[in-house]
Amino acid sequence: MKTCKTVLALAGAAALAVGFVAGPVAAQTPDEIQSRGTVNIGLLVDFPPFGILDEAGNPDGYDADVARLLADDMGVELNLVPVTGPNRIPYLVSNQVDILVASLGITPERAEQVDFSEPYAGIEIFVFGDAGLDVSGPEGLSGQNIAVARASTQDTAITEIAPADANIQRFDDDATAVQALLSGQTPLMGGSNVVISQIEAMAPDRFDTKFSLRQQSQAIAVRPGSDELLDYINDFLTRVKADGSINALHEEWVGGPLPEFVVSGD
Amino acid sequence: MNYQFNFAPVINNFDQLIYGALITIQLSVGAILIGTLIAIPCAAAKTAGIKPLAWLVNVYIEVIRNTPFLVQIFFIYFSLPALGIRFDPNTAALVALSVNVGAYATEIVRAGIESINRGQVEAGKALGLKGHQIFRYIILKPALRTIYPALTSQFIYLMLTSSVVSAISATDLAAAGNNIQSATFAAFEVYLVITAMYFVLSLGFSGLFSFIGRTAFRYPLAR
Numbered sequence: 001m002k003t004c005k006t007v008l009a010l011a012g013a014a015a016l017a018v019g020f021v022a023g024p025v026a027a028q029t030p031d032e033i034q035s036r037g038t039v040n041i042g043l044l045v046d047f048p049p050f051g052i053l054d055e056a057g058n059p060d061g062y063d064a065d066v067a068r069l070l071a072d073d074m075g076v077e078l079n080l081v082p083v084t085g086p087n088r089i090p091y092l093v094s095n096q097v098d099i100l101v102a103s104l105g106i107t108p109e110r111a112e113q114v115d116f117s118e119p120y121a122g123i124e125i126f127v128f129g130d131a132g133l134d135v136s137g138p139e140g141l142s143g144q145n146i147a148v149a150r151a152s153t154q155d156t157a158i159t160e161i162a163p164a165d166a167n168i169q170r171f172d173d174d175a176t177a178v179q180a181l182l183s184g185q186t187p188l189m190g191g192s193n194v195v196i197s198q199i200e201a202m203a204p205d206r207f208d209t210k211f212s213l214r215q216q217s218q219a220i221a222v223r224p225g226s227d228e229l230l231d232y233i234n235d236f237l238t239r240v241k242a243d244g245s246i247n248a249l250h251e252e253w254v255g256g257p258l259p260e261f262v263v264s265g266d
Numbered sequence: 267m268n269y270q271f272n273f274a275p276v277i278n279n280f281d282q283l284i285y286g287a288l289i290t291i292q293l294s295v296g297a298i299l300i301g302t303l304i305a306i307p308c309a310a311a312k313t314a315g316i317k318p319l320a321w322l323v324n325v326y327i328e329v330i331r332n333t334p335f336l337v338q339i340f341f342i343y344f345s346l347p348a349l350g351i352r353f354d355p356n357t358a359a360l361v362a363l364s365v366n367v368g369a370y371a372t373e374i375v376r377a378g379i380e381s382i383n384r385g386q387v388e389a390g391k392a393l394g395l396k397g398h399q400i401f402r403y404i405i406l407k408p409a410l411r412t413i414y415p416a417l418t419s420q421f422i423y424l425m426l427t428s429s430v431v432s433a434i435s436a437t438d439l440a441a442a443g444n445n446i447q448s449a450t451f452a453a454f455e456v457y458l459v460i461t462a463m464y465f466v467l468s469l470g471f472s473g474l475f476s477f478i479g480r481t482a483f484r485y486p487l488a489r
Binding site for chain 1: 343344345347348352355432433434435441444445448449
Protein backbone atom coordinates (compact mmCIF):
# COMPACT_ATOMS: atom_id res chain seq x y z
CA MET A 1 0.00 0.00 0.00
CA LYS A 2 2.78 2.35 0.94
CA THR A 3 4.72 1.75 -2.29
CA CYS A 4 1.52 2.28 -4.18
CA LYS A 5 1.13 5.69 -2.56
CA THR A 6 4.75 6.62 -3.26
CA VAL A 7 4.34 5.69 -6.93
CA LEU A 8 1.18 7.77 -7.10
CA ALA A 9 2.90 10.72 -5.46
CA LEU A 10 5.83 10.45 -7.89
CA ALA A 11 3.47 10.22 -10.85
CA GLY A 12 1.62 13.27 -9.59
CA ALA A 13 4.84 15.22 -9.15
CA ALA A 14 5.97 14.16 -12.62
CA ALA A 15 2.68 15.23 -14.14
CA LEU A 16 2.99 18.63 -12.46
CA ALA A 17 6.61 18.95 -13.59
CA VAL A 18 5.68 18.12 -17.19
CA GLY A 19 2.95 20.72 -17.02
CA PHE A 20 5.46 23.36 -16.02
CA VAL A 21 8.22 22.12 -18.36
CA ALA A 22 5.79 22.34 -21.28
CA GLY A 23 5.97 26.06 -20.80
CA PRO A 24 5.33 28.71 -18.20
CA VAL A 25 1.90 30.28 -18.13
CA ALA A 26 2.09 31.80 -21.61
CA ALA A 27 -0.07 34.62 -22.85
CA GLN A 28 -1.98 33.88 -26.03
CA THR A 29 -2.90 36.10 -28.95
CA PRO A 30 -5.62 35.67 -31.59
CA ASP A 31 -2.90 35.85 -34.30
CA GLU A 32 -1.10 32.81 -32.91
CA ILE A 33 -4.31 30.81 -32.86
CA GLN A 34 -5.29 31.95 -36.36
CA SER A 35 -1.87 31.13 -37.85
CA ARG A 36 -2.03 27.68 -36.20
CA GLY A 37 -5.52 27.21 -37.68
CA THR A 38 -6.95 25.40 -34.64
CA VAL A 39 -8.28 26.62 -31.33
CA ASN A 40 -8.35 24.29 -28.30
CA ILE A 41 -11.33 25.12 -26.10
CA GLY A 42 -11.91 23.39 -22.78
CA LEU A 43 -15.48 22.70 -21.63
CA LEU A 44 -17.36 20.64 -19.06
CA VAL A 45 -19.33 17.62 -20.26
CA ASP A 46 -21.08 16.82 -16.98
CA PHE A 47 -23.03 20.03 -16.41
CA PRO A 48 -26.31 19.94 -18.35
CA PRO A 49 -27.57 21.86 -20.16
CA PHE A 50 -24.31 23.82 -20.43
CA GLY A 51 -21.94 20.95 -21.09
CA ILE A 52 -23.09 17.44 -21.99
CA LEU A 53 -22.07 14.50 -24.18
CA ASP A 54 -24.33 13.77 -27.16
CA GLU A 55 -25.44 10.26 -28.25
CA ALA A 56 -22.15 9.76 -30.11
CA GLY A 57 -20.13 10.73 -27.04
CA ASN A 58 -19.05 14.14 -28.38
CA PRO A 59 -19.20 17.32 -26.29
CA ASP A 60 -22.37 19.31 -26.80
CA GLY A 61 -24.55 21.82 -24.99
CA TYR A 62 -24.69 25.58 -24.62
CA ASP A 63 -20.96 25.91 -23.90
CA ALA A 64 -20.07 23.76 -26.93
CA ASP A 65 -22.26 25.90 -29.19
CA VAL A 66 -20.75 29.12 -27.84
CA ALA A 67 -17.30 27.62 -28.48
CA ARG A 68 -18.37 26.75 -32.08
CA LEU A 69 -19.64 30.28 -32.58
CA LEU A 70 -16.33 31.68 -31.32
CA ALA A 71 -14.18 29.35 -33.48
CA ASP A 72 -16.26 30.24 -36.57
CA ASP A 73 -15.83 33.91 -35.76
CA MET A 74 -12.05 33.46 -35.56
CA GLY A 75 -12.12 31.42 -38.77
CA VAL A 76 -10.28 28.44 -37.27
CA GLU A 77 -10.92 24.75 -36.66
CA LEU A 78 -12.36 23.91 -33.26
CA ASN A 79 -10.88 21.25 -31.01
CA LEU A 80 -13.16 20.71 -27.99
CA VAL A 81 -11.31 19.37 -24.94
CA PRO A 82 -13.46 17.89 -22.14
CA VAL A 83 -12.33 19.13 -18.72
CA THR A 84 -13.76 18.68 -15.23
CA GLY A 85 -14.69 21.22 -12.56
CA PRO A 86 -11.50 20.74 -10.52
CA ASN A 87 -9.04 20.50 -13.44
CA ARG A 88 -10.37 23.16 -15.82
CA ILE A 89 -8.10 25.99 -14.55
CA PRO A 90 -4.99 23.71 -14.47
CA TYR A 91 -5.75 22.73 -18.11
CA LEU A 92 -5.78 26.40 -19.09
CA VAL A 93 -2.72 27.58 -17.19
CA SER A 94 -0.66 24.56 -18.32
CA ASN A 95 -1.32 25.50 -21.99
CA GLN A 96 -3.35 22.37 -22.77
CA VAL A 97 -6.25 24.53 -23.90
CA ASP A 98 -6.24 28.09 -25.26
CA ILE A 99 -9.61 29.16 -23.92
CA LEU A 100 -12.12 27.87 -21.37
CA VAL A 101 -15.82 28.03 -22.18
CA ALA A 102 -16.48 25.84 -19.16
CA SER A 103 -19.30 27.46 -17.15
CA LEU A 104 -16.63 29.06 -15.01
CA GLY A 105 -18.27 31.32 -12.42
CA ILE A 106 -16.50 34.63 -11.85
CA THR A 107 -14.94 34.73 -8.37
CA PRO A 108 -12.14 36.91 -6.96
CA GLU A 109 -10.04 33.78 -6.17
CA ARG A 110 -10.24 32.52 -9.74
CA ALA A 111 -9.57 35.99 -11.15
CA GLU A 112 -6.08 35.75 -9.63
CA GLN A 113 -5.32 32.70 -11.79
CA VAL A 114 -7.12 33.48 -15.05
CA ASP A 115 -8.45 36.50 -16.93
CA PHE A 116 -12.21 36.61 -17.30
CA SER A 117 -14.17 37.96 -20.27
CA GLU A 118 -17.55 39.67 -20.01
CA PRO A 119 -20.19 37.14 -18.84
CA TYR A 120 -21.58 34.81 -21.51
CA ALA A 121 -23.99 32.92 -19.23
CA GLY A 122 -25.33 33.18 -15.73
CA ILE A 123 -27.23 31.36 -13.10
CA GLU A 124 -29.63 33.28 -10.93
CA ILE A 125 -31.43 31.75 -7.97
CA PHE A 126 -34.97 32.93 -7.33
CA VAL A 127 -37.93 32.40 -5.08
CA PHE A 128 -40.58 31.36 -7.56
CA GLY A 129 -44.23 30.46 -7.13
CA ASP A 130 -47.97 30.85 -7.66
CA ALA A 131 -48.72 33.89 -9.80
CA GLY A 132 -51.52 35.00 -7.47
CA LEU A 133 -49.28 35.13 -4.44
CA ASP A 134 -47.86 38.54 -3.45
CA VAL A 135 -44.33 37.92 -2.20
CA SER A 136 -41.67 40.52 -2.90
CA GLY A 137 -39.05 39.86 -0.23
CA PRO A 138 -37.99 37.56 2.60
CA GLU A 139 -40.74 38.84 4.94
CA GLY A 140 -43.32 37.55 2.43
CA LEU A 141 -42.17 34.00 3.14
CA SER A 142 -43.72 34.21 6.61
CA GLY A 143 -46.13 31.31 7.18
CA GLN A 144 -45.52 29.87 3.71
CA ASN A 145 -44.34 26.45 2.56
CA ILE A 146 -41.26 26.67 0.33
CA ALA A 147 -39.84 23.65 -1.52
CA VAL A 148 -36.08 23.43 -2.08
CA ALA A 149 -33.52 20.79 -2.95
CA ARG A 150 -31.73 19.76 0.25
CA ALA A 151 -28.46 21.69 0.87
CA SER A 152 -28.63 23.45 -2.52
CA THR A 153 -27.60 27.11 -2.90
CA GLN A 154 -31.29 28.06 -2.69
CA ASP A 155 -31.70 26.04 0.54
CA THR A 156 -28.77 27.87 2.13
CA ALA A 157 -29.92 31.28 0.86
CA ILE A 158 -33.57 30.87 1.93
CA THR A 159 -32.64 29.38 5.31
CA GLU A 160 -30.50 32.49 5.93
CA ILE A 161 -33.17 35.08 5.14
CA ALA A 162 -36.53 33.42 5.83
CA PRO A 163 -38.52 34.44 8.92
CA ALA A 164 -38.76 31.82 11.70
CA ASP A 165 -42.35 30.86 10.83
CA ALA A 166 -41.56 30.05 7.19
CA ASN A 167 -41.71 26.29 6.54
CA ILE A 168 -38.81 25.22 4.32
CA GLN A 169 -39.54 21.76 2.89
CA ARG A 170 -36.35 19.99 1.83
CA PHE A 171 -36.54 17.42 -0.96
CA ASP A 172 -33.77 15.19 -2.27
CA ASP A 173 -33.36 17.03 -5.60
CA ASP A 174 -34.69 19.84 -7.79
CA ALA A 175 -37.01 17.47 -9.67
CA THR A 176 -38.89 16.51 -6.49
CA ALA A 177 -39.07 20.13 -5.29
CA VAL A 178 -40.55 21.08 -8.69
CA GLN A 179 -43.07 18.25 -8.25
CA ALA A 180 -44.14 19.73 -4.90
CA LEU A 181 -44.74 23.09 -6.61
CA LEU A 182 -46.56 21.64 -9.65
CA SER A 183 -48.83 19.42 -7.52
CA GLY A 184 -49.77 22.45 -5.43
CA GLN A 185 -48.25 21.05 -2.24
CA THR A 186 -46.11 24.16 -1.81
CA PRO A 187 -47.01 27.56 -3.27
CA LEU A 188 -43.34 28.56 -3.50
CA MET A 189 -39.99 27.05 -4.35
CA GLY A 190 -36.39 28.14 -4.60
CA GLY A 191 -34.66 27.36 -7.88
CA SER A 192 -32.31 28.55 -10.59
CA ASN A 193 -33.30 30.26 -13.85
CA VAL A 194 -32.56 26.93 -15.61
CA VAL A 195 -35.16 25.06 -13.53
CA ILE A 196 -37.61 27.97 -13.74
CA SER A 197 -37.40 28.00 -17.55
CA GLN A 198 -38.27 24.29 -17.56
CA ILE A 199 -41.27 24.88 -15.27
CA GLU A 200 -42.53 27.77 -17.40
CA ALA A 201 -42.34 25.55 -20.49
CA MET A 202 -44.46 22.91 -18.68
CA ALA A 203 -46.96 25.24 -16.99
CA PRO A 204 -47.00 28.65 -18.67
CA ASP A 205 -48.39 31.60 -16.67
CA ARG A 206 -49.19 29.58 -13.54
CA PHE A 207 -46.12 30.88 -11.70
CA ASP A 208 -43.85 33.91 -11.64
CA THR A 209 -40.55 34.88 -10.04
CA LYS A 210 -40.93 36.62 -6.67
CA PHE A 211 -37.44 37.87 -5.84
CA SER A 212 -33.81 37.11 -6.56
CA LEU A 213 -31.62 35.33 -3.98
CA ARG A 214 -28.21 35.07 -5.63
CA GLN A 215 -26.72 35.57 -9.04
CA GLN A 216 -23.56 34.09 -10.52
CA SER A 217 -22.08 35.16 -13.83
CA GLN A 218 -20.12 32.68 -15.91
CA ALA A 219 -17.38 33.93 -18.20
CA ILE A 220 -14.95 32.74 -20.83
CA ALA A 221 -11.44 32.50 -19.37
CA VAL A 222 -7.96 32.95 -20.90
CA ARG A 223 -4.46 32.84 -19.45
CA PRO A 224 -3.38 35.98 -17.56
CA GLY A 225 -1.91 38.67 -19.75
CA SER A 226 -3.66 37.53 -22.94
CA ASP A 227 -5.09 41.01 -23.39
CA GLU A 228 -5.45 40.92 -27.17
CA LEU A 229 -7.28 37.61 -27.04
CA LEU A 230 -9.50 38.87 -24.23
CA ASP A 231 -10.33 42.02 -26.22
CA TYR A 232 -11.18 39.83 -29.19
CA ILE A 233 -13.48 37.62 -27.07
CA ASN A 234 -15.18 40.62 -25.44
CA ASP A 235 -15.77 42.17 -28.86
CA PHE A 236 -17.13 38.83 -30.07
CA LEU A 237 -19.49 38.63 -27.05
CA THR A 238 -20.73 42.20 -27.62
CA ARG A 239 -21.49 41.34 -31.26
CA VAL A 240 -23.27 38.02 -30.57
CA LYS A 241 -25.29 39.58 -27.74
CA ALA A 242 -26.31 42.44 -30.07
CA ASP A 243 -27.28 40.24 -33.04
CA GLY A 244 -29.17 37.77 -30.81
CA SER A 245 -27.21 34.68 -31.87
CA ILE A 246 -25.98 33.85 -28.36
CA ASN A 247 -29.47 34.43 -27.00
CA ALA A 248 -30.82 31.93 -29.53
CA LEU A 249 -28.35 29.35 -28.25
CA HIS A 250 -29.42 30.08 -24.67
CA GLU A 251 -33.09 29.70 -25.67
CA GLU A 252 -32.30 26.42 -27.38
CA TRP A 253 -30.34 24.81 -24.52
CA VAL A 254 -31.52 26.47 -21.32
CA GLY A 255 -35.09 27.13 -22.49
CA GLY A 256 -35.18 30.85 -21.72
CA PRO A 257 -33.49 34.11 -22.67
CA LEU A 258 -30.03 35.05 -21.42
CA PRO A 259 -30.49 36.58 -17.93
CA GLU A 260 -30.58 40.37 -17.90
CA PHE A 261 -27.51 40.68 -15.66
CA VAL A 262 -25.51 38.65 -18.21
CA VAL A 263 -26.60 40.78 -21.16
CA SER A 264 -25.80 44.05 -19.38
CA GLY A 265 -22.56 42.59 -18.01
CA ASP A 266 -23.07 43.88 -14.46
CA MET B 267 -7.22 4.86 6.31
CA ASN B 268 -6.74 8.60 6.63
CA TYR B 269 -10.29 9.51 7.56
CA GLN B 270 -10.47 12.12 10.31
CA PHE B 271 -13.47 11.37 12.49
CA ASN B 272 -15.34 14.47 13.46
CA PHE B 273 -18.46 14.05 15.54
CA ALA B 274 -18.87 17.77 16.22
CA PRO B 275 -21.51 18.22 13.46
CA VAL B 276 -23.56 15.41 15.01
CA ILE B 277 -23.20 16.66 18.58
CA ASN B 278 -23.97 20.28 17.64
CA ASN B 279 -27.11 19.24 15.79
CA PHE B 280 -28.23 16.51 18.16
CA ASP B 281 -31.45 18.38 18.99
CA GLN B 282 -32.47 17.98 15.33
CA LEU B 283 -31.84 14.24 15.55
CA ILE B 284 -33.90 13.97 18.75
CA TYR B 285 -36.74 15.91 17.11
CA GLY B 286 -36.50 13.61 14.06
CA ALA B 287 -36.56 10.51 16.27
CA LEU B 288 -39.71 11.80 18.03
CA ILE B 289 -41.42 12.24 14.65
CA THR B 290 -40.34 8.71 13.65
CA ILE B 291 -41.86 7.36 16.90
CA GLN B 292 -45.08 9.35 16.35
CA LEU B 293 -45.41 8.15 12.75
CA SER B 294 -44.72 4.52 13.72
CA VAL B 295 -47.07 4.39 16.72
CA GLY B 296 -49.79 6.18 14.75
CA ALA B 297 -49.43 3.85 11.76
CA ILE B 298 -49.40 0.74 13.98
CA LEU B 299 -52.66 1.77 15.68
CA ILE B 300 -54.43 2.84 12.47
CA GLY B 301 -53.01 -0.16 10.58
CA THR B 302 -54.38 -2.55 13.22
CA LEU B 303 -57.77 -0.85 13.06
CA ILE B 304 -57.70 -1.39 9.28
CA ALA B 305 -56.45 -4.97 9.51
CA ILE B 306 -59.00 -6.49 11.93
CA PRO B 307 -62.19 -5.60 10.00
CA CYS B 308 -60.48 -6.38 6.67
CA ALA B 309 -59.37 -9.81 7.89
CA ALA B 310 -62.85 -10.45 9.35
CA ALA B 311 -64.45 -9.49 6.04
CA LYS B 312 -62.09 -11.71 4.10
CA THR B 313 -62.74 -14.76 6.27
CA ALA B 314 -66.50 -14.19 6.67
CA GLY B 315 -67.20 -15.36 3.12
CA ILE B 316 -69.02 -12.22 1.95
CA LYS B 317 -67.89 -12.24 -1.69
CA PRO B 318 -67.93 -8.55 -2.78
CA LEU B 319 -66.36 -7.45 0.51
CA ALA B 320 -63.66 -10.13 0.37
CA TRP B 321 -62.96 -9.12 -3.22
CA LEU B 322 -62.50 -5.45 -2.25
CA VAL B 323 -60.16 -6.38 0.59
CA ASN B 324 -58.16 -8.56 -1.81
CA VAL B 325 -57.77 -5.67 -4.27
CA TYR B 326 -56.49 -3.44 -1.44
CA ILE B 327 -54.02 -6.08 -0.19
CA GLU B 328 -52.69 -6.97 -3.63
CA VAL B 329 -52.27 -3.34 -4.75
CA ILE B 330 -50.35 -2.41 -1.61
CA ARG B 331 -48.24 -5.56 -1.37
CA ASN B 332 -47.25 -5.48 -5.04
CA THR B 333 -46.13 -1.86 -5.35
CA PRO B 334 -43.09 -0.17 -3.80
CA PHE B 335 -43.68 1.90 -0.67
CA LEU B 336 -41.76 4.83 -2.18
CA VAL B 337 -44.20 4.94 -5.10
CA GLN B 338 -47.18 4.74 -2.71
CA ILE B 339 -45.95 7.70 -0.72
CA PHE B 340 -45.22 9.74 -3.87
CA PHE B 341 -48.73 8.91 -5.09
CA ILE B 342 -50.32 10.08 -1.85
CA TYR B 343 -48.25 13.26 -1.59
CA PHE B 344 -47.88 14.34 -5.24
CA SER B 345 -50.82 12.77 -7.09
CA LEU B 346 -53.77 12.97 -4.70
CA PRO B 347 -53.75 16.81 -4.71
CA ALA B 348 -54.94 16.55 -8.34
CA LEU B 349 -58.11 14.94 -6.89
CA GLY B 350 -58.36 17.65 -4.26
CA ILE B 351 -56.96 15.51 -1.42
CA ARG B 352 -54.08 17.36 0.17
CA PHE B 353 -51.94 16.33 3.15
CA ASP B 354 -48.93 18.05 4.64
CA PRO B 355 -45.76 15.91 4.41
CA ASN B 356 -45.93 14.32 7.87
CA THR B 357 -49.64 13.54 7.54
CA ALA B 358 -49.08 12.07 4.07
CA ALA B 359 -46.33 9.91 5.60
CA LEU B 360 -48.70 8.72 8.36
CA VAL B 361 -51.44 7.91 5.83
CA ALA B 362 -49.03 6.02 3.58
CA LEU B 363 -47.50 4.03 6.45
CA SER B 364 -50.94 3.17 7.88
CA VAL B 365 -52.37 2.03 4.57
CA ASN B 366 -49.20 0.04 3.88
CA VAL B 367 -48.96 -1.75 7.21
CA GLY B 368 -52.74 -2.31 7.20
CA ALA B 369 -52.46 -4.48 4.09
CA TYR B 370 -49.66 -6.65 5.46
CA ALA B 371 -51.31 -6.92 8.89
CA THR B 372 -54.62 -7.98 7.27
CA GLU B 373 -52.98 -11.08 5.81
CA ILE B 374 -51.29 -11.88 9.12
CA VAL B 375 -54.52 -11.50 11.12
CA ARG B 376 -56.40 -13.55 8.49
CA ALA B 377 -53.91 -16.38 8.96
CA GLY B 378 -54.58 -16.24 12.71
CA ILE B 379 -58.35 -16.32 12.25
CA GLU B 380 -58.11 -19.28 9.89
CA SER B 381 -56.06 -21.15 12.47
CA ILE B 382 -59.03 -21.22 14.85
CA ASN B 383 -60.70 -24.62 14.85
CA ARG B 384 -64.34 -24.51 13.68
CA GLY B 385 -65.18 -26.73 16.63
CA GLN B 386 -64.37 -23.88 19.02
CA VAL B 387 -66.84 -21.59 17.24
CA GLU B 388 -69.49 -24.27 17.42
CA ALA B 389 -68.76 -24.74 21.10
CA GLY B 390 -69.34 -21.03 21.57
CA LYS B 391 -72.69 -21.26 19.76
CA ALA B 392 -73.64 -24.26 21.92
CA LEU B 393 -72.87 -22.18 25.02
CA GLY B 394 -75.27 -19.50 23.76
CA LEU B 395 -72.68 -16.77 23.07
CA LYS B 396 -73.77 -14.00 20.70
CA GLY B 397 -72.04 -13.50 17.31
CA HIS B 398 -69.92 -10.55 18.39
CA GLN B 399 -68.91 -12.38 21.58
CA ILE B 400 -67.85 -15.41 19.56
CA PHE B 401 -65.79 -13.20 17.23
CA ARG B 402 -64.14 -11.30 20.06
CA TYR B 403 -63.42 -14.04 22.60
CA ILE B 404 -63.27 -17.22 20.56
CA ILE B 405 -61.87 -16.06 17.24
CA LEU B 406 -60.02 -12.75 17.48
CA LYS B 407 -58.23 -12.97 20.80
CA PRO B 408 -56.73 -16.46 20.32
CA ALA B 409 -55.99 -15.52 16.68
CA LEU B 410 -54.09 -12.43 17.73
CA ARG B 411 -52.19 -14.41 20.33
CA THR B 412 -51.12 -16.92 17.68
CA ILE B 413 -49.90 -14.34 15.16
CA TYR B 414 -48.63 -11.75 17.65
CA PRO B 415 -44.91 -12.43 17.02
CA ALA B 416 -45.39 -12.15 13.22
CA LEU B 417 -47.45 -8.97 13.65
CA THR B 418 -44.86 -7.27 15.87
CA SER B 419 -41.98 -8.02 13.51
CA GLN B 420 -44.10 -6.44 10.74
CA PHE B 421 -44.53 -3.38 12.99
CA ILE B 422 -40.79 -3.08 13.59
CA TYR B 423 -40.22 -3.43 9.86
CA LEU B 424 -42.74 -0.59 9.40
CA MET B 425 -40.75 1.65 11.76
CA LEU B 426 -37.59 0.98 9.72
CA THR B 427 -39.46 1.54 6.42
CA SER B 428 -40.57 4.95 7.69
CA SER B 429 -37.01 6.14 6.99
CA VAL B 430 -37.93 6.75 3.32
CA VAL B 431 -40.61 9.36 4.10
CA SER B 432 -37.97 12.11 3.91
CA ALA B 433 -38.45 11.78 0.12
CA ILE B 434 -41.61 13.89 0.47
CA SER B 435 -39.88 16.27 2.91
CA ALA B 436 -41.38 14.72 6.03
CA THR B 437 -39.19 15.62 9.02
CA ASP B 438 -38.36 12.18 10.46
CA LEU B 439 -35.06 10.88 11.82
CA ALA B 440 -33.62 10.03 8.38
CA ALA B 441 -34.53 13.52 7.09
CA ALA B 442 -32.75 15.14 10.06
CA GLY B 443 -29.71 12.98 9.30
CA ASN B 444 -29.80 13.87 5.60
CA ASN B 445 -30.05 17.57 6.41
CA ILE B 446 -27.07 17.48 8.78
CA GLN B 447 -25.06 15.29 6.40
CA SER B 448 -25.62 17.49 3.37
CA ALA B 449 -24.75 20.65 5.31
CA THR B 450 -21.61 19.28 7.01
CA PHE B 451 -20.51 16.40 4.70
CA ALA B 452 -19.85 14.29 7.81
CA ALA B 453 -21.58 11.35 6.13
CA PHE B 454 -19.90 8.56 8.07
CA GLU B 455 -20.46 10.08 11.50
CA VAL B 456 -24.05 11.14 10.80
CA TYR B 457 -25.17 7.80 9.36
CA LEU B 458 -23.34 5.88 12.07
CA VAL B 459 -25.29 7.76 14.74
CA ILE B 460 -28.56 7.45 12.78
CA THR B 461 -28.02 3.70 12.44
CA ALA B 462 -27.45 3.42 16.18
CA MET B 463 -30.59 5.47 16.88
CA TYR B 464 -32.75 3.26 14.63
CA PHE B 465 -31.28 0.22 16.34
CA VAL B 466 -32.16 1.59 19.77
CA LEU B 467 -35.66 2.46 18.54
CA SER B 468 -36.09 -1.10 17.25
CA LEU B 469 -34.98 -2.56 20.58
CA GLY B 470 -37.36 -0.19 22.37
CA PHE B 471 -40.34 -1.19 20.21
CA SER B 472 -39.37 -4.83 20.57
CA GLY B 473 -39.30 -4.58 24.37
CA LEU B 474 -42.60 -2.69 24.41
CA PHE B 475 -44.28 -5.30 22.21
CA SER B 476 -43.13 -8.20 24.36
CA PHE B 477 -44.40 -6.37 27.47
CA ILE B 478 -47.79 -5.79 25.79
CA GLY B 479 -47.84 -9.42 24.66
CA ARG B 480 -47.18 -10.70 28.16
CA THR B 481 -49.91 -8.52 29.66
CA ALA B 482 -52.60 -8.91 27.01
CA PHE B 483 -52.29 -12.60 26.20
CA ARG B 484 -51.70 -14.11 29.67
CA TYR B 485 -54.93 -16.10 29.65
CA PRO B 486 -56.09 -18.82 29.94
CA LEU B 487 -53.60 -19.41 32.74
CA ALA B 488 -54.86 -16.41 34.63
CA ARG B 489 -57.45 -13.80 33.85
